Amino acid sequence: MPPTVPDHPTRDAGFGVYLHWPFCAAKCPYCDFNSHVRHAGVDEARFLAAFRAEMAHVAAEVPGREVTSIFLGGGTPSLMRPETVAGLLDAVAGHWPVAPNAEVTLEANPSSVEAGRFRGYRTAGVNRVSLGVQALDDASLKTLGRLHNAEEAFAAIRIAQATFARTSFDLIYARPGQGPGAWRAELTEAIDRAAEHLSLYQLTIEPGTPFFGLAAAGKLVTPDEDVSRALYDVTQEVCAAAGLPAYEISNHARPGAEARHNLLYWRYGEYAGIGPGAHGRLVTPEGRIGTVTERGPEAWLARVEASGHGIAETEHLAAPAQADEFLVMGLRLSEGIDPARYAALGGRAIDPARIAALVGDGLLTAKPDGRIAATAAGAPVLNALVAELAH
Known part of the structure; x- marks a missing residue:
């Protein structure tokens, strides 16, 4: 008989599953996410088996939840074969009931978007795609270390919108040399193409990244505090006027098009974090806990294969x-x-x-x-x- 879970003030915010695919084709110079390049390729079947094992472990701890959203993040989940995505989603459904209207989001980079592959993701059960566009001009994309150009980004947006009912894309602003006028024009073009949802992030210089070293050496200069605030104000003004107000500090959507999985985080709901470096927040008979899995992909894989899960840290939250x-x-x-x-x-x-x-x-x-x-x-x-x- 499954353990009895007490009522909790955040249980009604939903239950989500976050699946972290940590591999990228290249590491962007501003990125401090848990992402890794493996030029020799990735054994997707072996990793899928490990995801299934860790999911089984977590499901035994929190049985009976109804999944309201699933998010495949990374890294670059769009580097996965559609068959691997299907295997992951089938595993989720094998452990928990999935709500009929559950949101299933996959992050994708424009450089890895192919129409056939996207149709495969849709068949697997993905119904929302979030594209890492980051900028709409080639010079900025080169500065940001992206593998795609602007035309590839536009093509990826078109393919995504033709394939999925719901789409979003990300942009980074407060880039070197960027002023309010240029950002206003770029954001206006983005809204014309985006339709329903945009995630807009100010560039931050994170320790340990190549950009941090360049900034420390004076070779990378980002807008100062006053210009950054002006760029933020332009963001709020342009998006609100276009009918995409901020529902969260960095996220803008037409009413009803908000990212449900991310709303679950911000409303402090319950979610399982599966995969290398994934974080979770779960309600157990002992109370609410935080989980963190082993960060390194191969170390996580070894831990899962040895003990059935890759959870490296469990914190009982007071x-x-x-x-x-x-x-x-x-x-x-x-x-x-x-x-x-x-x-x-x-x-x-x-x-x-x-x-x-x-x-x-x-x-x-x-x-x-x-x-x-x-x-x-x-x-x-x-x-x-x-x-x-x-x-």
Whole structure:
């Protein structure tokens, strides 16, 4: 008989499965994600077997959940054969019931998009694709170390939109030498092509990446704080005017086209993280836990083959930690958070006086239904808002 799982304040946010495929054709110079290049190729059958084994282990810990979303991220999942994707999705359905309207997203790079392969993904069960376009001009794509050019990106968008009911693509802004006028023009063109969803990220220089070394040597100069803020403001203005308002700090969509899997994260739902370096948040009979798997693909594979799973770390999350995670994630959303849920998670309420002070400063808004959310002025200083409310 499966273990009894207590009610939890975030159970109704949904249950998702994140599958991390860690391989890329090349490593981008700005990327600090868990992605790896294997020129000798990847034994997909062996990795698929390991994914299945780890999934079985996690499913035994959290049985009976209904899967509301699946996300194949990376790395570059579009380097997988459609048969491998089908095997992964079949394994999910073999361990948990999958909701009839479940969102199944696959990340793809334009350089690995082929119409036949995309049809294979659709047949496997993928119904949404997220393309890593990153820029719409060849010079910027070269600077960012991408393997595709602008025309290949446009072709990939066309193929994706002809194949899947739902599509999205990413762009990176605040690139070297980029000003508000150029970004406004690029973003306007992107919206014309995007249709329903865009993820728009400011370029950040992460330690350990080639860009970090170039920036430290003065060979890579990104926009300063004032220009970056102007670029952010242009992003909000152009997207809102086009009917794609921000529903999360970096994500814009037409109403109803929001990424459901990512909403599950931001609403602090429950999700299984499967594959090398994947993170999970699960509700067990002992409470909510965080899981992290072995980061290196081969080390993860060896661990799974030896012990049935690649989980390297399991953290039992205390009530205050859950409340703080809920706050950090939820305030990224335009819908904000319910303070009553924060109190239910953490065992203490947010100080009403702090909420009132931030509302008075114009950084927070109190909605008629009792939710609180960052304002347009508060969103760019979200870390400070979170620190003040969690104090």
